Amino acid sequence: MSLIAAAVCLGFAGCTSQPANPNPRAAVPLSTVAVDLPRYMGxxxxxxxxxxxxxxxxxxxxxxxxxxxxGRIDDAFVGRKGGFDGPEKRYQFLDRVKEGSGGGAWRVRLFWPIYVSQLTLYVDPDYRYTLIGYPDxxxxxxxxxxxxxxxATYRALLARFHAMGYDTSQFRRIPQKPDQIGQPGFASPGSHD
Known part of the structure; x- marks a missing residue:
């Protein structure tokens, strides 16, 4: 079983490989923020x-x-693959808050035995926006x-990621309505960006 898990992990690593991060703070470790979990839900x-x-x-x-x-968290990812005409797909995960993290670090079970870390790096005081990261x-x-x-809000949030050492040129906006498809900075539904 451990050989299968190792092969799956190597497959994930190969699928997420990126060019070297040019940010001068790339090697600085990320820090999570504490969150009010009931308020953070939804x-x-x-x-x-x-x-x-x-x-x-x-x-x-x-x-x-x-x-x-x-105390665990039901975590659903919902979206439409390839465009707004497609059916909505829903993927279900199960998360556990890491002890001592103040609710800001979660262990996400993609499927047994594969877990990943999810880090809350920022949440605004009104819980309108949040930044989630990954340790590397x-x-x-x-x-x-x-x-x-x-x-303006989008640029301010990207600036927060930049200050944390992220290569913000890698971010793509996700179309939330059809007229955003093809607009500058938005991911294309058919691309592999």
């Missing part, structure tokens, strides 16, 4: 991301988090409670 729209391979080509994507009575900075997400985000 629907979050994916405004932009450096996606992992399974997210590529999705539009109208969002995360839905629900705190369970046992190869993945990142800008989430919003609303499907639209103005350019």
């Amino acid at each position: 629907r979050w729209y994916v405004i932009a991301n450096i996606p992992y391979f399974a997210e590529r080509g999705f539009v109208g994507s969002r995360a839905e988090w629900k705190l369970r009575s046992d 900075k190869s993945l990142g997400w800008i989430f919003s409670r609303e499907p639209d985000m103005d350019d």
